[in-house]
Amino acid sequence: MAVEAPPRSQDQPAPAPKGLGGGARPPGIATDRLFRVIATAAGLLVLVILGLIAWTTTKNAWPWFKAEGLGVFADNWNPAKNQFGAGAMIYGTFLIGLIALLISVPVSVGIALFVTEVAPRRVRKPIIYAVDLLAAIPSVVYGLWAFAALRQPLADVYSSISSATSGIPLVKELTADPSPTGLSFMTAGIIVAIMITPIITSLTREVFATTPEPLKEAAYGLGSTRWEMIRGSVFPHSRGGVVSAVMIGLGRAIGETIAVALLIGSSQTISAHLFGPGDTLASIIANQFGEATGEYRAALIGMGVILLVLTVGVGMLARGVVTRYDKKMGVSG
Amino acid sequence: MTSVGTAVAGASRLTPGPKSRSRRVRNWVATVVIGLAFLIAMVPLVFLVVYVVQQGSKAFSWEFLTTNPPFSDRLPGGGMAPAVVGTIVITGAAALMAIPLGILGGIYLNEYGGKNALARTVRFLAEVMTGVPSIVMGLFIYTLVVVNTGERTGFAGSLALASLMLPIVIRVTDQMLQLVPRELREGSYALGSRRARTIRTVVLPKAAPGIVSGALLAVARAAGETAPVLFTIGIVAEPNWNVFKGPNTTLSQQIFLNATSPFAPAQERAWAAALTLILIVFVVTILARIVTAFFSRRQGA
Amino acid sequence: MDTITQTPANVREVTDTSASAPGVENPDTAAPPELPEEQRELVFELRDLEIRYSGHTAVREVNIDVAAREITAFIGPSGCGKTTVLRSLNRMHDITPGATVHGTVLYHGENLYGPKVDSAEVRRRIGMVFQKPNPFPKTIFHNVAYGPKINGRKRSDMSDIVEEALTRAALWDEVKDKLNKSALGLSGGQQQRLCIARALAVEPDVLLMDEPCSALDPIATARIEDLMEELKRDYTIVIVTHNMQQAARTSDRTAFFTAEIDDAGKRVGRLVEYDVTEKLFTAPSDPRTEGYITGRFG
Secondary structure (H helix, E strand, O other): OOOOOOOOOOOOOOOOOOOOOOOOOOOOHHHHHHHHHHHHHHHHHHHHHHHHHHHHHHHHHHHHHHHHHHHHHOOOOEHHHOEOOOHHHHHHHHHHHHHHHHHHHHHHHHHHHHHHHHOOHHHHHHHHHHHHHHHHOOHHHHHHHHHHHHHHHHHHHHHHHHHHOOOOOOHHHHHOOOOOOOOOHHHHHHHHHHHHHHHHHHHHHHHHHOOOHHHHHHHHHOOOOHHHHHHHHHHHHHHHHHHHHHHHHHHHHHHOOHHHHHHOEOOOOOOOOOOOOEOOHHHHHHHHHHHOOHHHHHHHHHHHHHHHHHHHHHHHHHHHHHHHHHHHHOOOO | OOOOOOOOOOOOOOOOOHHHHHHHHHHHHHHHHHHHHHHHHHHHHHHHHHHHHHHHHHHOOHHHHHOOOOOOOOOOOOOOHHHHHHHHHHHHHHHHHHHHHHHHHHHHHHHHHOOOHHHHHHHHHHHHHHOOOHHHHHHHHHHHHHHHHOOOOHHHHHHHHHHHHHHHHHHHHHHHHHHOOHHHHHHHHHOOOOHHHHHHHHHHHHHHHHHHHHHHHHHHHHHHOOHHHHOOOOOOOOOOOOOOOOOOOOHHHHHHHHHOOOOHHHHHHHHHHHHHHHHHHHHHHHHHHHHHHHHHHHOOO | OOEEOOOOOOOOOEEOOOOOOOOOOOHHHHOOOOOOHHHOOEEEEEEEEEEEEOOEEEEEEEEEEEEOOOEEEEEOOOOOOHHHHHHHOOOHHHHOOOEEEEEEEEEOOEEOOOOOOOHHHHHHHEEEEOOOOOOOOOEHHHHHHHHHHHOOOOHHHHHHHHHHHHHHOOOHHHHOOOOOOEHHHOOHHHHHHHHHHHHHOOOOOEEEEEOOOOOOOHHHHHHHHHHHHHHOOOOEEEEEOOOHHHHHHHOOEEEEEEEEEOOOOOEEEEEEEEEEHHHHHHOOOOHHHHHHHOOOOO
């Protein structure tokens, strides 16, 4: 709340009125109000921009939505034949997310546990900095490095696994047809896993660190080993937060574009072959936007809209999980 | 009663029995696995940095930073001067837009909005906005600006990057301002200072290190982004210092375009560009950490 | 008069010929057992115990013998090391960063801090109840079952184990119909008795209590004091308390701690006097003890 200027004493001359209105208005109030307006406008900018994003992209994608209707989800992408179903890309987006989470979550939880429960105090900060460095590396550099240095070794690994498992009934569906170039769901998924690890680690670490000391002491006091204490006190306390962190990681994985574009191999049909090529909503836009016109272009923009809806949806779910879980457990500080 | 040790005369009560031995083993295994997780995460980091330095230093030099690329990918030599210039001016312009607006927005949230419905909505949407993929930001500016003006410019890229940075700066400002103790503000009000002046002279300086650090991290992120500039800035073969006029290029875009090139010289340039980009990003990130560490110590935080 | 037989502490054989109803002041149990010093079975022997936090001494020169099936109270003003000493008895300082324990702590004649000692096993045998009740955010049943479960007791035994522990903690009747409800729904006093039940479920032979009633109202406090009377028959109890009267009421022996300022100007705790409760309160040997119990300083 703004505070009024202090009353002037008798022997001081009245200061010249400043700002608009003059006369009885206390000095400086106009700038104060102006500042408030500017700040509020800056805050509202967020709403404006988000609204604009939703509006212009949908508007430009409308021809596609209109032409395909529910066919937008069809698995029949073929621009040459005027077919623009995005089903394979939606599938690819989720598959990459799944692979990335399966690899990243155990590692992230492990690092978070390491920092909060196992590592000696002094090493904690350096470890956190080191993990955060992973986040600082631009996506395009990850893509370049993986393309040049990992692709071929991974291709060899895939073909070994593929031949080794060619007899196992369900598994062989996943491992068949390995890409000779190494460009595949799995390669892209591994790199995305590396990229989302810092954020999942950071959020999980924060949640673990809020485990109340009395809860830990209760477990130790009963003769628990450290691992038993983690399972008995830290994990149950952190469930909601970890789920939320995982969902935020999923949101990042879904939106990851450039590294995926370089590593996924560009194939637009739904396939269960993890070692084979595919495409995601984000990567196909990056790779094909330059050449696209008409409905083709509208389709790519439309996939951007779907991507937007997915990431916003996942983000809101993440928020919802935390609040619901906290309420249910009657979490006290 | 299953107490271990009573049955055997003279056995210690406190050394582990068979059952507790398996618990100990499980504990030890868990500790090892947990420690391994960190090492696993560090392997790609080290591997990548070493590889980029190795490959990048082949073509990296002052000439590289200041010469234009050859007119054909096949040809060796040349440099990425246009991309260096482009990264600097495009990211710079984005920062000049996003940082002041972001700080103001954060000020609104924390100093004026408080808990009211509008502020809560803005806060929520700012968080949502940080999750919007960078390629969607690129599409946004493409459809809004490029389509309507008919031209691709560096500034369009700046707009896209600024949209990416804005929610980050807003959120970090909001968080840092929240940390400023109430007593500090009240002291200022009690002396007759109005809110704007209080914010300017007391609150902001206190929160400044955190805000600066957060802004620097946002800049580092923007400098490395590719997707927002991919369809908004076009491409050039010569440095374009005018961000408002004509197309431009950035290091990230060049890396992306050259990454899959079959020609070794183009690949070398891409690696050197990657090294340049990593250097920029790391330097800015480390600067951000230094700001936090140095200033919070000075303020006796 | 209780007949205390010399058996290993794990096997509790108490032949009690006089039933003492809880709450009724039984002069026999308030007076010290009449065993001569040499025949007291010692659970803990502390010799020149000193505990430091990050190099700075928190408490020193502690020499105490705790006998089996007695209640030993630690009293004294704040900050003089009572809780610090208590927590060294179940090696809780292992998980406190920067804490180091010097001197000797013997448990049934064995070095509690010996190289081969498993601290988890220590804490199973030497249970602890904390100042503020800290039940797990689980059901009442699972709170009590937690300890036995990690110690490998069979699932089929669990209901019996839980029932017995809750009965010993004088809580069974109040919760037997809501074992599946969250423990956080109990009152403060009930939660604390739940924590006692939880500690008893792993069959310790010692119960360490760190100001267990300080967060409770007088009625809940009285119930826990009565409970301690009963528990004393089977367990050795060491209790830290701020409440002198509580120590006088319930304990067999009392140790009085105080804090001094050392040469560096820092507070260091030390043991002043340790004696049979009645004697310490009626005829203390040290003037500082007398000063404290008569309220001249607190």
